[in-house]
Amino acid sequence: MMNLEDFLENYSNVGMNPYIVLNDNDSLPTETSTKELQVLDIKSPAVEKFIKGYNLQKNPFKEYTGYLILLSKNSQSAVQTCFLTSQSGFKQNVKNVVIVEDNSELSIFTGCLSSTHVKSNIHNAVTDIFVGRNSIVTFNMIHSWGETSKVFPKLKVYVDEGGVFMSNYVVWEKVQEISSNPEIFVKKGGKAVIQSLVYSHPGSSLNVGGKVFLKGGGSRGEILSSVISKGGNYKTITEIIGNGDKAKGHIECNAVLLGDDGKVETVPLLKAGNSTVQLSHEASIGKISKEEIQYLQTKGLNKDRARELIVKGFVNDSIKEMPSSIQEKIEDIMSNSQGF
Amino acid sequence: MISIKNLTVKAENGEILKDINLEIKDRERVVLFGPNGSGKSTLFKVIMGLGDYHVKKGSIKVNGKSLKGKSIDERVKMGLGYIAQKSVGIKGVTIEDLIDQYDFAYEEMKNAAKQLGIDELLDRDINCTLSGGEIKRAELFTLSLLPNIYTYLLDELDSGVDLENMKRIAKYLNTAGRDKSIVVTTHTGAILKELEFDAAYVVLKGKIICRNKPEKIWKCITEKGYEACINCDNANL
Numbered sequence: 001m002m003n004l005e006d007f008l009e010n011y012s013n014v015g016m017n018p019y020i021v022l023n024d025n026d027s028l029p030t031e032t033s034t035k036e037l038q039v040l041d042i043k044s045p046a047v048e049k050f051i052k053g054y055n056l057q058k059n060p061f062k063e064y065t066g067y068l069i070l071l072s073k074n075s076q077s078a079v080q081t082c083f084l085t086s087q088s089g090f091k092q093n094v095k096n097v098v099i100v101e102d103n104s105e106l107s108i109f110t111g112c113l114s115s116t117h118v119k120s121n122i123h124n125a126v127t128d129i130f131v132g133r134n135s136i137v138t139f140n141m142i143h144s145w146g147e148t149s150k151v152f153p154k155l156k157v158y159v160d161e162g163g164v165f166m167s168n169y170v171v172w173e174k175v176q177e178i179s180s181n182p183e184i185f186v187k188k189g190g191k192a193v194i195q196s197l198v199y200s201h202p203g204s205s206l207n208v209g210g211k212v213f214l215k216g217g218g219s220r221g222e223i224l225s226s227v228i229s230k231g232g233n234y235k236t237i238t239e240i241i242g243n244g245d246k247a248k249g250h251i252e253c254n255a256v257l258l259g260d261d262g263k264v265e266t267v268p269l270l271k272a273g274n275s276t277v278q279l280s281h282e283a284s285i286g287k288i289s290k291e292e293i294q295y296l297q298t299k300g301l302n303k304d305r306a307r308e309l310i311v312k313g314f315v316n317d318s319i320k321e322m323p324s325s326i327q328e329k330i331e332d333i334m335s336n337s338q339g340f
Numbered sequence: 341m342i343s344i345k346n347l348t349v350k351a352e353n354g355e356i357l358k359d360i361n362l363e364i365k366d367r368e369r370v371v372l373f374g375p376n377g378s379g380k381s382t383l384f385k386v387i388m389g390l391g392d393y394h395v396k397k398g399s400i401k402v403n404g405k406s407l408k409g410k411s412i413d414e415r416v417k418m419g420l421g422y423i424a425q426k427s428v429g430i431k432g433v434t435i436e437d438l439i440d441q442y443d444f445a446y447e448e449m450k451n452a453a454k455q456l457g458i459d460e461l462l463d464r465d466i467n468c469t470l471s472g473g474e475i476k477r478a479e480l481f482t483l484s485l486l487p488n489i490y491t492y493l494l495d496e497l498d499s500g501v502d503l504e505n506m507k508r509i510a511k512y513l514n515t516a517g518r519d520k521s522i523v524v525t526t527h528t529g530a531i532l533k534e535l536e537f538d539a540a541y542v543v544l545k546g547k548i549i550c551r552n553k554p555e556k557i558w559k560c561i562t563e564k565g566y567e568a569c570i571n572c573d574n575a576n577l
Contacts, residue, residue: 289428301441
């Protein structure tokens with residue numbers, strides 16, 4: 001795991017402003033309030049008027065931290081957030097609300113981490129995101145929790161007409177347990193994409209999937225899961241429910257098995273509510289193909305170098321539609337790692 | 341020089357190459373004719389150490405050194421360059437990524453890229469979404485990055501390649517490949533119009549049954565078919 005300073009330094013390089021750091025269950029250290037953008041502590045009294053009329057998930061927490069991000073219509077912004085846990089055994093509870101009004105564009109870049117000495121922390125999160133008409137929201141997450149961390153985010157996203165929501169979810173460092181299954185509701189002409197890249201380490205239990213409800217006519221949804229399994233249990237349960245006329249959905253899962261002990265399970269579920277809906281899924285799970293290794297050997301690479309290049313290729317292919325900041329980050333991690 | 345003596349090779353379903361004797365001299369250009377499934381491709385694979393074949397008898401030597409026990413990449417380092425009939429595609433790995441793996445002479449690389457016209461292919465995934473001709477050009481280019489390759493084993497070089505690409509490839513082999521031994525397999529014979537060869541062999545049912553001038557053999561094959569080669573008077577082994 002990266003140390004705290006390096007992590008913050010790295011993520012500062014993404015260069016987004018504002019940059020919110022939420023430690024344990026503490027309040028937001030600084031709030032932002034401009035004409036276009038509000039970033040407020042979730043417990044701030046001012047939050048009430050902004051969230052009025054929005055259908056939020058129930059807040060199950062007594063003690064919690066979190067933010068409200070509100071981007072006004074016809075605006076553009078990028079916000080960087082970071083959740084930290086600094087005490088062993090600590091249960092961090094997070095309640096977030098993101099509202100992006102019509103015709104706007106917001107990128108959220110989130111990193112999560114615990115300090116090096118922290119053991120057995122739990123991160124619970126309840127997040128609601130509202131994507132306005134013809135708005136675009138990109139939600140990018142790179143985990144860097146500790147090896148004994150448990151992470152349970154509950155995300156619901158509502159995409160209004162013509163809106164686009166993209167979730168890019170990367171888990172590379174070892175974590176004990178993750179359960180992340182966002183639910184996304186898409187209205188007419190809207191689009192939702194859930195992309196994840198997960199490195200499953202021995203001893204990990206990872207459940208990374210999601211559900212997309214294509215409610216409106218012409219709505220589209222994609223769930224693309226990629227996993228590199230060195231061990232542990234990885235499961236992806238994904239579902240697309242197409243009810244809107246001519247709704248289109250696709251589920252894809254690709255897993256490459258590097259170790260002998262990793263378990264990978266993929267459960268795609270497609271439900272069509274009418275005959276104009278078009279849904280598909282494809283999946284592949286397997287070791288690196290011998291033919292690919294031998295091909296690269298004919299290019300003079302030895303087996304180990306060949307394997308490494310193929311896994312890198314798998315990663316590159318998995319993240320090719322993700323923002324360049326994530327691609328660069330992954331490239332950094334890969335170039336600093338000693339093989340796979 | 342490649343020297344193959346009494347080579348008999350077994351695959352799952354029995355003997356697939358039988359008592360092959362073949363010598364490829366330095367800078368020699370050889371074409372192997374044979375119908376699909378005759379053993380031409382297998383011979384190349386066995387030379388390269390690809391696939392699951394068991395050498396039952398005989399030897400393959402490169403410049404006097406046996407290939408026995410050598411890995412594929414070690415064989416490449418001994419000077420063997422190979423292009424498969426159907427090259428494997430690898431998603432997410434570009435030709436540029438492959439270039440990054442080598443230390444090579446920059447000028448030579450630039451020349452090969454220019455001659456083979458692969459500038460626009462550099463950021464494409466290896467052998468994915470490329471046409472037949474583009475794949476062969478890209479494969480020849482990546483071979484050019486390897487130092488000390490002096491034998492090209494080019495399996496079905498002319499299959500799936502249009503005339504324009506074929507001319508370009510032939511031109512490249514006639515310049516950049518002029519100091520190399522070149523062994524090409526073909527079942528269509530199209531390559532004969534573009535490249536000159538010193539000798540030709542016919543491979544049939546796992547055996548080499550004929551050696552002669554390329555034009556002579558090809559004429560015989562086109563007129564009488566491969567089966568006629570078995571009892572051909574022109575055989576010069």
